[in-house]
Amino acid sequence: MCDLSRSFPCKEGCGHCLHMYLKYDDTKGHPLCPKFMTFFLYIARNLDRDIENSVKRWRMFCECEAPEREKLPGDWKSKSDVQRLVILRALRPDRMTNAMQLFIEERMGRKYVEGENIDFSQSYEESGPSTPIFFILSPGVDPLKEVEQLGHSLGYTCENRRLHNVSLGQGQEKVAEEALKIAAKEGHWVILQNIHLVRQWLPRLEKKLEAHSDVAHSDYRVFMSAEPANRPENHILPQGILESAIKITNEPPRGMQANLHKALTNFSQETLEMCSKEAEFKSLLFSLCYFHACVAERRKFGAQGWNRPYPFNTGDLTISVNVLYNYLEANSKVPWEDLRYLFGEIMYGGHITDDWDRVLCRTYLEEFLHPDQLDGELNLAPGFPAPPNLDYSGYHSYIDSCLPSESPHLYGLHPNAEIGFLTMTSEHLFKTVFELQPRDMGNSGGVVITREDKVKQTLDEILEKLMEEFNMVEITGKVEERTPYVQVAFQECERMNVLTRSIRTSLKELDLGFKGELKMTSTMEELAEALFLDQVPETWASKAYSSTFGLTAWYADLLLRMKELETWVGDFQVPPAVWLAGFFNPQSFLTAIMQSTARKCELPLDQMCLQCDVTKKNKEDFTSPPREGAYVHGLFLEGASWDLENSILVDSRLKELHPTMPVMFIKKKCSNFRKKASRMINNLHYLFSLKALTQDKAENRNLYECPMYKTRQRGPTYVWTFNLKTKEKPAKWILAGVAILLQV
Known part of the structure; x- marks a missing residue:
């Protein structure tokens, strides 16, 4: 439930101990302040036991909406404010930003947490x-x-x-x-x-x-x-x-209500009355304001909101309303398709550079600009129907009285998206505070762990565990046939050698620099700084795979990848279940599946497409690979959950941010419908499976084209697209930002 390997501030909540807590990592250093150590031991000996003995009370505390405003259960309620922050950081990291704001407000005053509007x-x-x-x-x-x-x-x-x-x-x-x-x-x-x-x-x-x-x-x-x-x-x-x-x-308005009011203030009663088709114009103008508020505020949810950040502004909205006016005046009926295209591909779409973000923008417009709204049958969000024909002040009043309270549901997202966003904000906050700290750690007793000592300790640990490079001459010599899978193994070994060589060489040079046997260069200083901050050095990251981990987790992951690769090249037999995330280039393995099948079928590669079936098994249930294709494991869902019994996408479970997917069976299918596929993908750079091409429209509505990414950063880490079964409209999952991730 909590991370008790972290150190905790002393009972008095002294500034030095808070400093130490922010810096401490049990794998790299040791707590120095006696009070600090005393409280840490108290926590380590008692908190886990108290949680086990009072599960109900602690669960209620952890699951409440704003735990920072609640008292800790039992005897823990007498702890100081700083100690409460420490415990809350371990139990509910997503609430730390709110907790810190509350702490500052109580200690320093409300003006330090509220922005002041200056004329x-x-x-x-x-x-x-x-x-x-x-x-x-x-x-x-x-x-x-x-x-x-x-x-x-x-x-x-x-x-x-x-x-x-x-x-x-x-x-x-x-x-x-x-x-x-x-x-x-x-x-x-x-x-x-x-x-x-x-x-x-x-x-x-x-x-x-x-x-x-x-x-x-x-x-x-x-x-x-x-x-x-x-x-x-x-x-x-x-x-x-x-x-x-x-x-x-000038900070942008926060929340749907503020954004919607702000969007509407760009217009006036005169604007609402200027079109001859007044009812249609007013209805669509309000929908455009809601659309603008959605796309602007959605950025706060990070990569699950938009793969890349975009500078949407009020100019996009005002130009769109001008276009709306001109098109309504020039047509006898509302040109829904034309308007959606202009807004989604040109006005707002002109900012968008990612294909999946373009699909998201288009889906929003299909949901918000719909003929049903003219009959009063359209909900812009759950519990928020499109407004009736009102005047300018009436629309503002409608927002205040009818808009539900702020929630990710207003943007089509699941509440988990907010938890993930707040957790990332908290991580960024502590990372920033950490980087502002002095580079030497010590206490009043004179005991000091210098920056160099800490870096040297990290350096020695990495070198001690680092495996030897793969012997490419020996590996290539024992292979008779270079199948597509073997080629992938060779490429992975070569890239792993480049990375491990860079790690070993740079660390040995830094070690010599600390000993005075080499002159310290700027590159060596940057390496030392990264090791001290538990960050992956830029020189290593440029030769490695995509990852969002800190150095400690990244290196543990690297060792697992090396071990997996070592097992594979031992006999060059594809593992029963392949860890797809373990590749530098996962696309190369997926392409190898296509190439292998294309050779067997004696068909051109461009007539092949991947299909996936989600099994009901875990990787331990497989003892041998399939005759064609591959079983892959280690995949995570974001934005939804997988119903194992019915094999369909379902809503996420609250606080389960990245549920593990069952093993997926990925195989090739021959497609004679390439031209049809080209028309269907509408310039997106990915392939549909054969089933998506041959099933009728009713069945197509029950398939969600789910993107796969290497990390939570999404965007440039795109890997492939696979169809997942669903009973809901695919639009629901598009707005929810549902994706398969290889690493979380």
């Missing part, structure tokens, strides 16, 4: 010719609209040429320089959007701003915007610009 006009009053305003961009927020609105009220607009708006990119540097020159002389305003896109020009921009500020007109103002760097070392903005500017960031 932009106040920031403008503080600016000047030598004090520009710099906007740090957030997804889905367009802060420059406030600049344009304020400018309009003060007489600065693009129409009267007193406002110069330059969107930076290749070739726009000269345009921006000319705008700055004119504005400084005449007292105009200049907006420079996305300055992060012109890295080479930024030093010159800094000099231009400094030069103009000394002689500029008193009304001269500069407004800049840029996206934040994803990592500290990737910062490119000159220090001078940041120091001289007023820095503002």
Whole structure:
């Protein structure tokens, strides 16, 4: 139930012990503070036993919606606030962000956890010719609209040429320089959007701003915007610009209610009345607002929300409404297909680069833009029917009175998606705090574990367990026929050798550097830093397979992969059940299944397609491989569960984020319907199984084309697509973000 191998802060909850808890890893170091050790021993000796003796009370605590606001069961309720945080981190990591906010609010005040809305006009009053305003961009927020609105009220607009708006990119540097020159002389305003896109020009921009500020007109103002760097070392903005500017960031609204209200505020009563087909226009406009709120807020669920993050903004919504108006005015009937195509493939789809995200966007539009809504028979979400014909204020009131409370259900997702999102947020929080800590660990008694000691300990442990490279000469010499499966084994061995060679060489060099026998280079310093932070070094990750693990889990996984590969190349017999996640390149093994069958059938490879059958067995139930194809194990579902008895997809069980799939039997089928398949996949880069091509439409509706990914990151880790049986509409699973994962 909990991870008691972690160390816990002392009873007094001292800052040093909290620091130690954040840094401690039982495989790498030792708790140093006596109070720290005392409390850890108390927890280790008592908590597990108390949970076993009071299962009902602890289960109620763990399963409640907001455990951070509840008292701990039994005698544990007398523990300090810091100790409560420690125990909660072990039992409910998904609630740690909320718990930390509550802790800060109680200790420091509510203002430290709530964002304050500042009137932009106040920031403008503080600016000047030598004090520009710099906007740090957030997804889905367009802060420059406030600049344009304020400018309009003060007489600065693009129409009267007193406002110069330059969107930076290749070739726009000269345009921006000319705008700055004119504005400084005449007292105009200049907006420079996305300055992060012109890295080479930024030093010159800094000099231009400094030069103009000394002689500029008193009304001269500069407004800049840029996206934040994803990592500290990737910062490119000159220090001078940041120091001289007023820095503002606008966070997007949180939750469906705030997003839906925000979307609707882009319009007015006049907007609702401008179309001759008023009822249809108002109904579709509200659906578009709900669609916009969905796609904007869905990003908070990470990769299960969208495979990749997209900068959807209010401009996409307003342009879509303009298109809606024009098409309704030009057609006697609502052109549903045309509208869905324009919104899903061009307006919003123009941002989307991932094929599966495009399918998701299209599915949302098919659900929200539907003829049933004109008859009042459409639910935008469970318990939230499309509104009747109302006026502008009526729609806002309808949102407040009828929209269900915030839940992943509003986006078509399962509540587990929120648990996963909150857990990842918590992990990121502690990782960030950890990276901010001093690099030497010690206590008032003078005992110190230095950074070098910790790195050296990790280094020795890795080298001690690292297996020898595969002898490729010996391995290739004992193979008579190079079947597709054998070729895959060779490729995997070679890639494993490259990785293990890199690990061994870099660690030995670092060891010599610590001994003073080699000069420490920047690469060696980066390696040491990664080992200290329990992160996979970049030089290793670039030669390895996709993974989201920290170094400790990653290395344990690597040893398992080596052992699996060693067993396979011992006799080159395909294992009874193959661990698909154990490959550097899982696609190569799946392709080998096709190649092997194609040779036996004497058919071209392009007439083959994979089919999967989900068995009712575990890997231990198989003693030999099938005559054709392969049994694969180690697969996980995200977004749904598998009903073993009925062999269909069903809703996830609460708090079961990644249920294990039974063994899957993957085999090849010959397809004479290639042209038909090409039309069906609609430019998506994956293949349907033969069953998906030959069954009638009724049966097709009972198959969900499920993507398979290497990790929870999804996106670039896509592997294949397999059809899974379902009694529900496939749209349900698309919106739920259901996927098969090889690693969780």
